[in-house]
Structure formats: structure tokens, C-alpha cells
Amino acid sequence: MHIPDGFINGSTSLGAAVAAAGGIGAGLRQAGKRLADRHIPLAGLAAAFIFAAQMINFPVAVGTSGHLIGGGLAAVLLGPWLASVVMAVVVGVQALIFADGGVSALGLNIINMAIIAPWSAWLIYKGLRAFLPRTRRAAAVAAGIAAGISVEIAALGFVAEYAIGGTGGAPVSTVLIAMGGVHALIGIGEGLITGVIVATVLAARPDIVVGASDLLDTSGAQPRRIGRFVLAGVGAALVVAAFLSPFANSNPDGLERVAEDKGFIDTAQTSPIDGQSPFAGYGFGGDGAIATAVAGVLGVAVTFGIAYGVIRLSKRVKTPR
Amino acid sequence: MSGFHTHALYRHEHSVLHDLPSQVKIVALVLFVGAVVATPRETFWAFGVDGALLIGAMLLARIPLGFVARRLVFEIPFVLFAVLMPFIGTGERTPVLGVLLSVAGLWGAWTILVKGTLGLGASVLMAATTEVPDILEGLERLRLPKLITAIAGFMVRYIDVITGELRRMRVAMTARGYDPSWIGQAGPIATSAGSLFVRSYERGERVHRAMLSRGYTGAMPVFERATTSKRQWIVGMGVPAFAWLSTIVAWVIR
Amino acid sequence: MSTPALEVRELTYSYPDGRRALYGADFHIHPGERVALLGANGAGKTTLVLHLNGILRPSAGTVRVAGLEVNDDNLREIRRRVGLVFQDPDDQLFMPTVRRDVAFGPANFGVQGEDLDRRVREALDAVGMGDAIDRAPHHLSLGERRRVAVATVLAMEPEILVLDEPSSNLDPAGRRELARMLDTLDITTLLVTHDLSYARALCRRVMIMNRGTIVADGPTEEVLADHRLLTENRL
Numbered sequence: 001m002h003i004p005d006g007f008i009n010g011s012t013s014l015g016a017a018v019a020a021a022g023g024i025g026a027g028l029r030q031a032g033k034r035l036a037d038r039h040i041p042l043a044g045l046a047a048a049f050i051f052a053a054q055m056i057n058f059p060v061a062v063g064t065s066g067h068l069i070g071g072g073l074a075a076v077l078l079g080p081w082l083a084s085v086v087m088a089v090v091v092g093v094q095a096l097i098f099a100d101g102g103v104s105a106l107g108l109n110i111i112n113m114a115i116i117a118p119w120s121a122w123l124i125y126k127g128l129r130a131f132l133p134r135t136r137r138a139a140a141v142a143a144g145i146a147a148g149i150s151v152e153i154a155a156l157g158f159v160a161e162y163a164i165g166g167t168g169g170a171p172v173s174t175v176l177i178a179m180g181g182v183h184a185l186i187g188i189g190e191g192l193i194t195g196v197i198v199a200t201v202l203a204a205r206p207d208i209v210v211g212a213s214d215l216l217d218t219s220g221a222q223p224r225r226i227g228r229f230v231l232a233g234v235g236a237a238l239v240v241a242a243f244l245s246p247f248a249n250s251n252p253d254g255l256e257r258v259a260e261d262k263g264f265i266d267t268a269q270t271s272p273i274d275g276q277s278p279f280a281g282y283g284f285g286g287d288g289a290i291a292t293a294v295a296g297v298l299g300v301a302v303t304f305g306i307a308y309g310v311i312r313l314s315k316r317v318k319t320p321r
Numbered sequence: 322m323s324g325f326h327t328h329a330l331y332r333h334e335h336s337v338l339h340d341l342p343s344q345v346k347i348v349a350l351v352l353f354v355g356a357v358v359a360t361p362r363e364t365f366w367a368f369g370v371d372g373a374l375l376i377g378a379m380l381l382a383r384i385p386l387g388f389v390a391r392r393l394v395f396e397i398p399f400v401l402f403a404v405l406m407p408f409i410g411t412g413e414r415t416p417v418l419g420v421l422l423s424v425a426g427l428w429g430a431w432t433i434l435v436k437g438t439l440g441l442g443a444s445v446l447m448a449a450t451t452e453v454p455d456i457l458e459g460l461e462r463l464r465l466p467k468l469i470t471a472i473a474g475f476m477v478r479y480i481d482v483i484t485g486e487l488r489r490m491r492v493a494m495t496a497r498g499y500d501p502s503w504i505g506q507a508g509p510i511a512t513s514a515g516s517l518f519v520r521s522y523e524r525g526e527r528v529h530r531a532m533l534s535r536g537y538t539g540a541m542p543v544f545e546r547a548t549t550s551k552r553q554w555i556v557g558m559g560v561p562a563f564a565w566l567s568t569i570v571a572w573v574i575r
Numbered sequence: 576m577s578t579p580a581l582e583v584r585e586l587t588y589s590y591p592d593g594r595r596a597l598y599g600a601d602f603h604i605h606p607g608e609r610v611a612l613l614g615a616n617g618a619g620k621t622t623l624v625l626h627l628n629g630i631l632r633p634s635a636g637t638v639r640v641a642g643l644e645v646n647d648d649n650l651r652e653i654r655r656r657v658g659l660v661f662q663d664p665d666d667q668l669f670m671p672t673v674r675r676d677v678a679f680g681p682a683n684f685g686v687q688g689e690d691l692d693r694r695v696r697e698a699l700d701a702v703g704m705g706d707a708i709d710r711a712p713h714h715l716s717l718g719e720r721r722r723v724a725v726a727t728v729l730a731m732e733p734e735i736l737v738l739d740e741p742s743s744n745l746d747p748a749g750r751r752e753l754a755r756m757l758d759t760l761d762i763t764t765l766l767v768t769h770d771l772s773y774a775r776a777l778c779r780r781v782m783i784m785n786r787g788t789i790v791a792d793g794p795t796e797e798v799l800a801d802h803r804l805l806t807e808n809r810l
């Protein structure tokens with residue numbers, strides 16, 4: 001999913017670069033606080049591993065194959081802050097040393113693969129772990145599901161960027177269905193592979209998986225009951241939002257038809273800012289689909305964040321043993 | 322939308338570009354790509370200027386145009402996307418060779434192809450004239466955060482080691498009948514990848530021990546570097562300066 | 576009696592999971608000696624080696640390098656004095672270029688500028704890899720990487736060179752080149768290996784290690800002639 005130059009217009013790319021710098025800056029500060037100096041070579045080796053893991057491909061449809069992104073895997077193995085830094089290094093090295101991904105699109109690529117993918121995976125992972133049994137197998141399953149969904153969310157991030165500043169001329173709804181659809185399939189592959197990788201690592205060296213550091217403690221914590229029902233619902237909501245909402249939207253072509261019938265679309269077409277303005281996407285009828293999908297995903301992410309926060313807070317309220 | 326590339330692009334030659342300090346080239350690359358992306362899509366002549374500047378730089382660097390062209394060919398997904406645009410684009414359509422194509426889509430295809438190609442060509446040129454350790458050093462000199470450049474340094478050092486191990490794993494699996502055309506078979510390669518991560522992590526621990534053994538106490542040692550002269554900066558900024566000139570003129574007169 | 580270059584007394588160590596690895600290892604090495612420490616896999620050789628510069632800490636016993644005891648206060652100086660060359664050169668060459676790798680050690684001890692350049696060049700020349708100074712480590716062959724790894728510690732001007740399995744995985748030519756190079760170095764050397772012929776070629780004195788302790792220590796010819804001793808210790 002490395003966006004080349006020219007896909008997204010200059011102002012959006014610049015804004016994304018600024019946002020990415022801020023996000024990774026925060027990641028550096030947080031990771032820096034949590035890192036012992038021995039972690040620096042480990043992070044470098046992890047980055048090299050992610051780079052190599054991205055070579056793993058798997059079939060997604062007749063004649064097409066998908067590649068691992070690795071953001072979710074990195075998040076579970078390294079924790080979200082270091083994962084975002086490591087993924088940013090991977091993306092940056094790919095752009096500058098291997099000419100993979102446009103230099104102007106670096107901010108966008110970092111946002112999608114180094115911020116959205118690891119963070120959405122981490123939040124989903126923690127949310128799932130909160131009501132799954134505290135075993136290594138459950139952790140691996142949670143990691144797989146989280147990574148799979150994070151791929152779709154990252155793809156939706158790309159679609160959002162396209163909606164804001166895409167230069168292609170294709171309707172956002174088409175891009176949404178194409179990217180969303182393909183990445184749903186890629187997400188399944190990435191989820192399965194991530195789950196197996198995490199399971200393998202947990203079996204050999206459980207101490208190195210940051211996302212499962214709680215499993216090393218054998219003091220037999222009780223399963224958390226608070227919020228379990230809420231989380232099951234939230235989990236289901238997320239699946240619906242991420243995978244089904246792009247397709248469940250009221251017919252985007254219908255909206256465009258209506259816009260055409262009313263003469264609105266032609267006006268938008270001949271606007272001088274067509275394709276150049278960062279808000280070009282909003283002028284078309286297809287933005288209903290995007291807005292819903294993005295809102296749905298954001299809503300669920302926020303809900304998850306809240307759910308996670310609820311879990312943590314309720315832990316503190318419990319009487320300490 | 323990526324091709325996936327694992328080969329460093331450096332080509333050893335003696336040229337003005339090869340001799341420029343790496344941080345100058347990195348800045349020049351960013352500025353040049355910025356100029357290309359900022360150019361309004363209707364001003365074909367401005368892209369012509371950019372293309373001429375790029376080709377001129379390639380000739381100066383003694384990088385064969387075929388080398389760059391071959392690398393461009395690998396960007397299949399985005400070329401495909403661009404080619405589809407006129408067919409799936411919205412709105413007003415115009416007949417081209419008997420087929421009704423979307424105007425917005427045609428503009429979109431043009432934008433993606435010309436800007437993507439120029440951007441990729443510039444990236445390839447920079448990588449082809451700058452050795453990988455120098456690129457890393459250039460990023461250090463540009464005051465990128467130390468944690469980032471340190472991680473990047475280790476990453477780059479061990480990419481070949483780890484991708485080599487992954488390739489050997491795949492060869493061994495293929496020899497035992499592994500067929501990656503079925504997703505169910507992703508299991509064995511995922512298990513191997515898991516072992517590879519554990520081995521990579523353990524190597525990271527050994528590297529840290531080696532660092533400690535040579536006196537590392539938490540901060541990477543600072544190596545003195547040669548200073549870059551004003552003249553080198555002026556030479557390096559030549560191409561991007563003219564690219565921006567054409568971009569600004571294009572804005573003004575369109 | 577001069578200060579030993581290396582003095583190990585009653586070194587005892589257990590792994591975190593409780594397994595004992597060292598059961599009171601005792602030996603000393605005099606300046607200028609070249610000694611081999613032989614042992615089968617699992618005898619505890621690498622564990623012992625990691626105690627020599629304080630990476631591992633014993634549960635009992637002491638290590639002294641040129642008179643200086645290995646403890647928390649002396650770690651920095653100890654690590655300059657002990658030139659530890661690990662088994663896998665890819666663990667030891669972690670910088671983007673050979674120059675930076677060889678410079679890493681002395682730079683950590685404050686060597687800069689002209690001095691640093693000189694040390695790097697001299698160390699690489701000593702191992703016969705002067706031409707590789709600006710190359711990336713992964714472009715070198717295994718034997719070349721082994722030699723550069725030796726240069727990375729020589730550049731710190733240590734008191735003793737400790738090599739862990741230096742000949743492993745080398746082809747015959749590589750082994751010969753490395754042996755020739757080690758022979759020319761004028762530095763106290765501890766060669767940790769299970770390669771008997773290498774020990775015989777390079778060292779006048781040999782120690783045998785088994786189950787965490789030194790079971791034999793004497794002139795090479797004598798020790799290696801004792802077949803029963805060798806077989807008992809899986810050599």
C-alpha cells in the first residue's frame with residue numbers, strides 16, 4: 001500500500017506530512033521513555049524483520065496476491081509506540097533507499113502504515129484480550145483478528161485521503177469499494193499469518209512479546225467481567241463498520257444519479273477547482289459512502305478506546321490483593 | 322500500490338552527483354518532487370521542463386536511462402490504476418478513438434502517470450548515486466531524531482541477513498512440496514516467520530552484547546564528518562531550483 | 576611474578592532457571608601467552624567467556640584483567656582491556672560500514688579525529704583488511720568478516736584477545752588465512768574452541784573445560800596426546 005507521487009494532491013500530502021511528523025514525534029517520546037538502550041538494536045532488527053515479512057505474499061483472488069503490511073504484528077510484538085516508530089522507519093527506508101512509495105506521499109504512507117495500522121490493531125487487540133481467556137492461544141487469536149481488521153482500517157485511511165485530495169477522477173465510492181474490498185481479503189490473510197506468527201513467538205520466547213507481557217505473570221488473575229457484554233457488542237459493531245459499511249451504504253450510484261438528474265454533478269464537474277482543491281472529493285455525490293464508513297470506523301475506534309479506558313479504570317477500582 | 326523491492330539501487334560511477342554530499346541530494350530530491358507535485362496538471366510544458374531537468378541530471382550522473390526505465394516498469398499497480406481512470410471516472414465523457422472516456426478520469430490518469438513517474442525517477446536517481454550508509458549519514462546530518470537514524474542503521478545492516486534467511490526458509494519449504502498458491506499453506510511460512518522473528522530478536526540481544534563489549538553505554542558515538550561547502554549546496558540545488566521556477570511560472574500564467 | 580593478563584578464580588554461575596553452568600572455574604593467563612580453551616558444546620565455554628568482560632556476573636568467584644577486578648565500577652575499563660570476538664561476526668559488525676564498526680570501540684572511549692582514523696587503519700592493516708575500510712559488512716565473505724571482527728576489538732588496544740570459535744564454518748583457505756593472521760598478532764590470546772587442530776597450530780598451552788570447570792591445563796602436545804582425556808571430555 002505504498003502510495004506513489006501524484007496520487008494525492010500537494011496540500012493534502014503536506015498536511016499529512018505534518019500530521020505524520022507529529023504522530024511519530026509522539027511515538028519517539030513515548031518509546032524513548034519506555035526503551036532501555038538495549039532496545040535500539042532490537043528495534044532495528046524488528047524493522048528488518050518487518051521489511052522481510054512484507055515479502056510474504058498470499059493469494060487473495062484469482063491472479064492477485066496480497067502482501068503483509070505488518071503494522072498489527074509490530075504493535076502486538078513491540079507495543080504501539082515503538083511499533084509506530086519502527087513502521088515509520090520501514091516506510092521511510094523503503095521510500096529513500098528502495099524508491100518504494102513517493103517521497104511526497106511519505107506522510108500519507110506513514111499515517112496509514114505506521115500510525116493507523118499499528119494503533120487500530122493495538123486497540124482492537126487490547127479490547128479483545130479484555131474479555132477473552134488469558135491464555136497464549138487467545139492472545140494469538142486476538143492478535144490475528146486485530147491485525148486483519150487493522151489492514152481494512154488502514155485501507156479506509158487511504159480512501160479518506162483520496163476523498164480529501166485524490167487526483168484520480170474516479171468516484172470515491174468506486175475507490176472505496178475497490179480498496180475496501182481487496183483489503184478485506186488481504187486482511188484475512190494478514191490476520192491468519194499474524195496470528196500464527198504471534199503464536200509461534202509466544203511458544204518460544206513469551207517474554208519478548210510486549211502485548212502479552214501480562215501472560216508472564218502466573219499469579220492467576222481473574223477474568224474481568226465488567227464490560228464483557230459491552231465489548232462483545234462493540235466487537236461486533238467494529239466488524240460491521242469496518243467490513244460491511246462500505247457495501248451496506250445506500251447505493252452510491254443512486255446518489256450520483258440523483259445528483260446528475262438535478263444537474264448538481266455537472267456544476268461540480270466544471271468547477272475550476274476540480275481535482276485541485278483539497279476538498280474536491282466533497283463536491284461529488286459519492287461522499288455519502290465515505291462519510292459513513294469513516295464515521296463508522298472512527299466511532300467504533302472511539303468506542304473501543306472508551307471500552308479500554310473503562311476496563312483499565314475498573315481495574316483500579318477493584319480491591320488490590 | 323507497491324511493487325516490492327529489496328535491491329539497493331546504487332550504481333558506482335564517478336560523477337558530479339555521486340560526489341555531492343548525501344544530505345544535499347536528499348534535500349534536492351524532496352524539493353524537486355515538491356515542485357512536480359505542486360505543478361498544475363494542465364501545464365504540460367512545466368512537466369516537460371521537469372522531465373528535461375531529470376534526464377539531464379541522469380546523464381550527468383552517468384546513470385543509463387534504461388536502468389531507470391526498467392525500475393519504472395515495476396510500478397504496475399499504480400500504472401494500472403491510472404489506466405483504469407478514464408474508464409471508471411465520473412461525469413462528462415468525451416470520445417477518444419471511438420470510446421467514451423471520462424474527462425476527469427483522463428486528467429486523473431495524466432496526473433498520476435506524469436507526477437508518479439517523475440517522482441519515482443527522481444527517487445531512483447538519488448538512490449542510484451548515493452550509497453546506503455551515506456543516505457543514512459545524510460539523514461543524521463539533516464538532524465533527524467537520533468532514535469530514528471539509529472534504528473534505521475541497524476535495520477539497513479540486517480535487511481540482507483534476514484531476507485536471506487527468509488529466502489532460504491522458502492527454498493527449503495519448496496523443496497518439501499510447499500505450494501504458496503493456496504492460502505491454507507500460509508501456515509508453514511507463518512510458523513517459519515515466527516521462528517525468524519525469535520531468531521532476529523535473539524540476534525538483537527547478541528548485537529547489544531557486542532556493543533556493550535566495545536564500550537557502549539547508551540549513546541551511539543558521534544563520528545566527525547567533513548563539512549559541506551556552500552558551493553556543493555549551490556550545485557545540488559540547481560535542478561530543484563529550476564523545477565520550482567517552472568512550477569511558479571506555471572501557477573502565475575495559467 | 577608479573578600480573579597475569581587474565582585471572583579467573585572459583586568462577587561459579589547459574590542460569591536464571593537454576594541450572595548450574597560454571598562450577599568454580601580456575602585459571603590464569605600470563606602476558607604474551609596464547610592459550611586454547613577446549614571444550615565440547617555445552618561445556619560452558621561461552622558462558623565463561625561472557626564473564627570475562629562483565630556481561631554475565633558470577634554468583635561466586637572473581638575475574639581480574641591485568642590486575643583490575645571485574646565489578647560494576649570498572650566495567651568501562653574492563654571492556655577496553657578485554658577484546659571479545661564473538662562467534663558470529665554478523666553480531667559484531669552492526670554498523671553500515673567497516674570503518675564505522677572498527678571506529679565504534681575507540682570512539683566510545685573518547686578517541687576522535689586523526690587518532691581515531693589512525694587506530695582504524697592500523698587495526699584493519701593488522702588483520703589484512705585495509706582495503707575493505709569503506710565497504711558494507713554484508714558484502715564481505717565470512718572469513719573477511721571474521722577478520723574485520725578481530726579488527727573491531729584490536730582498535731581498542733586491549734590487554735587480551737578472546738576469540739569464541741573463530742574457525743567455525745570457515746573453508747580450509749579461510750581457516751589458514753585466519754590462523755596466519757592470528758599468528759602475526761602480538762597480543763595475549765585466549766582461543767575458545769572445540770577445533771583441536773586449530774588449537775594445536777596456534778597455541779602452546781591448552782586447557783580443557785567440561786561441566787563448568789577446568790579439568791586439564793598443560794602444554795598442547797601433552798594434553799592432546801592423552802586420548803583418554805580427550806574422549807572423556809567429548810573432544
